[in-house]
Amino acid sequence: MQMTKEDVLAKANAASKNTLMETLDIVMVDYGEDFLVARMPVTSRVHQPDGVLHGGATAALAESVGSFASHIFIDTENMFVRGLEITANHLKSVKDGFIFAKASFLHKGRTTQLLDIKVTDEAGQLISICRLSTISLPKNK
Incomplete structure (x- = not known):
């Protein structure tokens, strides 16, 4: 039975508890055949001391959406996914509102995956570009 878009998003968001x-x-807000989008509010909780979005929070958003994308598109009954490396180039500062991270695959192999993650603000302006590599390993049964 194929899961609906709403089912995939609900399952991903339920897995985020605690x-x-x-x-x-961070909330998963959109899903398609080859992408996943997450949203995160920019508040003082994710600010640097000077009142702008902390790059580490941006990287956490990117790794979260990228890892979930790998998890969704890989056979997770028999495999588990782990992040290997993340890079983030921060291009613009943000003080408030929401940012969105869209993860798309550059490579979707059986063992390794490479994702391009574009982080934008509410106006669609590019905030950061991230790359995440993940690995799929067999579950020990």
């Missing part, structure tokens, strides 16, 4: 994603208010 995690960093819940702490940062």
Whole structure:
């Protein structure tokens, strides 16, 4: 039975309970055949001392959406996903509102995956560009 878009998003968001994603208010908001989008509010909880979005919070958003994308698109009955490396180039500061991270695959292999993650503000302006590599490993049964 194929899961609906709403089912996929609800399952991803339910898995975020009592995690960093819940702490940062990260919510999966859109899903398609080859992408996943997450949203995070920019408040003082994710600011640097000078009142702008902390790059580490941006990286946490990017890794969260990228890892969930790998998890959704890989056979997780038999495999589990772990992040290997993340890079983030921060291009613009944000003080408030919401930011959105859209993860798309550059490579979707059986063992390794490479995702491009574009982080934008509410106006669609590019805030950061991130790359995440993940690995799928067999579950020990």
